[in-house]
Amino acid sequence: MNTKTFITGLTILFAFITAKAQHQAVPDSLTHELQEIIVTAKQPATKLVGSTLVSTIPGSKLATLGNALDVLAQLPMIKVQDDAVCVIGKNNLEIYINGREMRDEQELRQILSSNLKKVELLMAPGAAYASTTDAVLKITTRRNFIDGLSATNQLRVQRRRKWSVMDDLDLSYRAANWDLFVNSSVNYNNSLAKGSTTNALTYEGTKTVVGSSQNNSYPTATGVVKAGFNYAKGTQSAGAYYRYNPEHGDFKNSGTEWIDNNPALRRDIDKHIRAHSHLASVYYENTFANKYRIHFDGDFRISEGNSSVAAGSTGKCKISDLFEELG
Structure with missing residues (x-):
């Protein structure tokens, strides 16, 4: 065998092995190929829509608190003390449950948090309500449409x-x-x-x-x-x-x-x-x-x-x- 030919073959073989080794991942290397990335995020329970704070209760931690008073106490701008509900910075508050004005504060204690669907706090009620009304709290239950x-x-x-x-x-x-x-x-x-x-x-x-x-x-x-x-x-x-x-x-x-x-x-x-x-x-x-x-x-x-x-x-x-x- 020609010596030149033999040396040329060794050179090609060495180059092939070196190139393959460079493409192989070292076991402790920090370089990995990610095939797919999935990012999940939990939607906040309360969001601002115009001048209204809308809180969605199902699927959040609020649904397991106890009753409606427990939920309201955790919502922004709302304060609950001795079963009385008020809005920070507002004097006259009207509360509606399923479109009906609340007649008795005991109603909030008797609504389970798991039966709440949505709580809306209207910071600027508008002409649809009395001129003396500073804020309106609208509560919708999940049982509202169930006979x-x-x-x-x-x-x-x-x-x-x-x-x-x-x-x-x-x-x-x-x-x-x-x-x-x-x-x-x-x-x-x-x-x-x-x-x-x-x-x-x-x-x-x-x-x-x-x-x-x-x-x-x-x-x-x-x-x-x-x-x-x-x-x-x-x-x-x-x-x-x-x-x-x-x-x-x-x-x-x-x-x-x-x-x-x-x-x-x-x-x-x-x-x-x-x-x-x-x-x-x-x-x-x-x-x-x-x-x-x-x-x-x-x-x-x-x-x-x-x-x-x-x-x-x-x-x-x-x-x-x-x-x-x-x-």
Whole structure:
């Protein structure tokens, strides 16, 4: 074999091996070929449409919070305190549920967050609403277009030194433009507060220690029973309901007061509350030619209640001696 030919063959073979090695990926190389990239993003629950904040509830974390009040408390520009809803920076707020003006704040507690479809906050309501209206909150439920019987029940148990229980039951029957409902709520709240305080007073070089202790227990039981109907068709809506609220409370305050090393003075205060109220309400609303609005509200309420207080004290405490020293 010709030596030149042999060297030329080795050169070609070496070049082929080198080129192949350069195209092979090193096992620990940071260079990889991506065949496909998929990017997923979750749409925000709230978005701004013009001057309206629109919150879509299904598919978001808001759908698992509890009831409508829990959802509203998490939405921007809305504040919920003691079951009262307000809009930051706005005074007069109107709330509509499925196109019907809300008549009772208990309605928000009785709507499950999983049944909410959409919440719209109109920051500039416009001429369609009263001139005194600063903001409008429109709530749409997922059950709005479902006819038939529905029932929901919510039970909450809480412990803060004492056990508290709240249970809400909601029954409704919807047929075409009519909605018949019966709601009930029972709230047993057993609060307890206890502790002691000690204060040192100095007057003209004389030091006096004044102390007190308290043990306050306030178990209360309140209830709501409400039944009525709603009718809505187009711009016309009407409805009526009857509501009964009983209340039963027992307040007990026991504690002691003492000055220096004198025997402690014990006090006991017992207060009992028994009350109930009745409310009958009727409303009618209609809009003509998109600018004339008729609105009527009529409420009839009767409330009765009585309370009794018993107070007593035992022990001796030389309070007069203190006044003589300070005098």
